[in-house]
Amino acid sequence: MKRGFDIVLSLFALLLLALPMTAIALLVRLTSQGPALYWSDRVGRDNALFRMPKFRTMRLDVPEVATHLLPHPQRYVTPIGHLLRMSSLDELPQLYSILKGDMSFVGPRPALHNQDDLISLRTHEGIQRLVPGLTGWAQINGRDELTIPQKVALDEEYLRRRSFRFDLEILLRTACQALSGRDVDH
Numbered sequence: 001m002k003r004g005f006d007i008v009l010s011l012f013a014l015l016l017l018a019l020p021m022t023a024i025a026l027l028v029r030l031t032s033q034g035p036a037l038y039w040s041d042r043v044g045r046d047n048a049l050f051r052m053p054k055f056r057t058m059r060l061d062v063p064e065v066a067t068h069l070l071p072h073p074q075r076y077v078t079p080i081g082h083l084l085r086m087s088s089l090d091e092l093p094q095l096y097s098i099l100k101g102d103m104s105f106v107g108p109r110p111a112l113h114n115q116d117d118l119i120s121l122r123t124h125e126g127i128q129r130l131v132p133g134l135t136g137w138a139q140i141n142g143r144d145e146l147t148i149p150q151k152v153a154l155d156e157e158y159l160r161r162r163s164f165r166f167d168l169e170i171l172l173r174t175a176c177q178a179l180s181g182r183d184v185d186h
Contacts, residue, residue: 001164006105010098021092024055024084032078034060037093042110043119045131050102052110053093057081066112068144088178094134106167107133108155121152127159135174137161 014021025036038056041049058067062076070076077085084090097103103110110132111118122128138146138154146154158166 002104002167003101005164005167006098006101009105010095014095014099017092017095020089024089024092027080028056028078028084031080032056032059040064041113042132043113043115043128044102044110045129047119047123047128049113050097050110052097052102055084055090055093057084057090064112064114066115066144091134098134101131104131104133106135106158106170107131108136108151108158109133109139118148118151121148122155125152125156125159127152127155130155130159130162135170137170140170140173140177 028036034056036056037053038058039051039053042052044050057078058076058081059078063070067073074082081090094103098105107130108122108127111122119128136155137158138151141154142150
């Protein structure tokens with residue numbers, strides 16, 4: 001049921017958002033050098049790597065680490081990058097990853113390929129069995145303000161509590177946070 005929901009909702013969202021996504025892609029290209037999309041290697045289900053797209057919000061010379069680990073990350077943000085991140089519009093291309101099956105709407109956020117500590121803790125708790133999500137329980141409970149052990153504890157709680165109803169609750173709370181701009185990494 002979850003996979004069917006992901007397919008139907010991602011197709012609907014892609015159709016509904018095709019024009020805004022095209023406009024965003026053009027704005028990214030017009031305001032900074034480089035491609036509109038940034039593809040990063042992420043850790044998916046069973047720790048398999050996949051390529052995840054986002055609208056590019058950072059310059060091309062940014063080091064490949066989690067944004068919150070960068071010293072002075074603001075100096076790498078593109079002219080419209082802050083707006084895209086604050087509104088979570090940079091995440092829209094991940095609808096492709098959901099449709100493809102690399103991601104789900106709800107699950108633990110996919111780790112960067114080089115986040116060995118997060119990957120190790122998730123594997124120890126059995127979280128690697130889950131398909132990563134566009135949003136998740138940890139995202140609506142602190143996002144980047146959480147330590148890695150706190151994120152993993154919330155991911156483990158999601159693993160225990162997962163259900164269609166819980167996913168809908170997480171999606172609703174995510175939408176509310178995205179619209180308010182709260183708990184979004186800047």
